[in-house]
Amino acid sequence: xxxxxxxxxxxxxxxxxxxxxxxxFEFVKPGKGQALYKCKLKNMVTGAQxxxxxxxxxxxxxxxLEEVQMEYLYFDGNSYCFMNNTTYEQEMLTADQxxxxxxxLKDNTVCNVLLFQGRPIGVTLPNFVELRVTQAEPWxxxxxASGSTKPATLETGHVVQVPPFVNEGELLRIDTRSGxxxxxxxx
Numbered sequence: 001x002x003x004x005x006x007x008x009x010x011x012x013x014x015x016x017x018x019x020x021x022x023x024x025f026e027f028v029k030p031g032k033g034q035a036l037y038k039c040k041l042k043n044m045v046t047g048a049q050x051x052x053x054x055x056x057x058x059x060x061x062x063x064x065l066e067e068v069q070m071e072y073l074y075f076d077g078n079s080y081c082f083m084n085n086t087t088y089e090q091e092m093l094t095a096d097q098x099x100x101x102x103x104x105l106k107d108n109t110v111c112n113v114l115l116f117q118g119r120p121i122g123v124t125l126p127n128f129v130e131l132r133v134t135q136a137e138p139w140x141x142x143x144x145a146s147g148s149t150k151p152a153t154l155e156t157g158h159v160v161q162v163p164p165f166v167n168e169g170e171l172l173r174i175d176t177r178s179g180x181x182x183x184x185x186x187x
Contacts, residue, residue: 004037007060013041020044020063026038071085104174111124128173133162136162160172
């Protein structure tokens with residue numbers, strides 16, 4: 001059990017059978033009376049947010065969360081299929097659960113899937129993935145303006161800004177947190 005004194009930004013709680021994370025936290029000690037803990041909570045399943053104030057001495061149940069390494073297998077048009085690397089069980093996740101990461105998912109990518117009471121609620125991709133360029137404008141000699149970039153389409157369909165020397169068919173390292181080009185990968 002957690003007490004109100006243990007609350008911090010990033011703490012994960014279970015409230016009414018749902019997992020919540022504290023996204024903003026403020027400790028208030030008025031001149032008289034008990035200390036107050038003002039929290040902005042975000043539902044980890046639906047994404048809904050709300051504010052709640054707790055008094056000192058209240059108790060909370062920590063959320064029953066587990067992170068499991070899973071391999072992305074395929075997209076069937078509605079759901080993303082992930083396989084547990086140890087038990088070989090498959091879990092289907094919705095596009096909302098995968099979130100922004102779907103732009104960087106390719107077959108056999110190993111990810112961390114967040115489970116709440118045994119059911120998947122979210123995915124964390126590796127920080128960097130290697131993706132092949134499927135479409136990019138050719139580089140014209142003399143296009144050397146500093147800071148110039150051009151759009152390139154990756155094998156997942158995601159469009160990223162790249163330096164002008166990047167060509168079709170090249171393998172690029174992409175930062176999944178920002179969605180930006182990092183470097184070319186030697187093959």
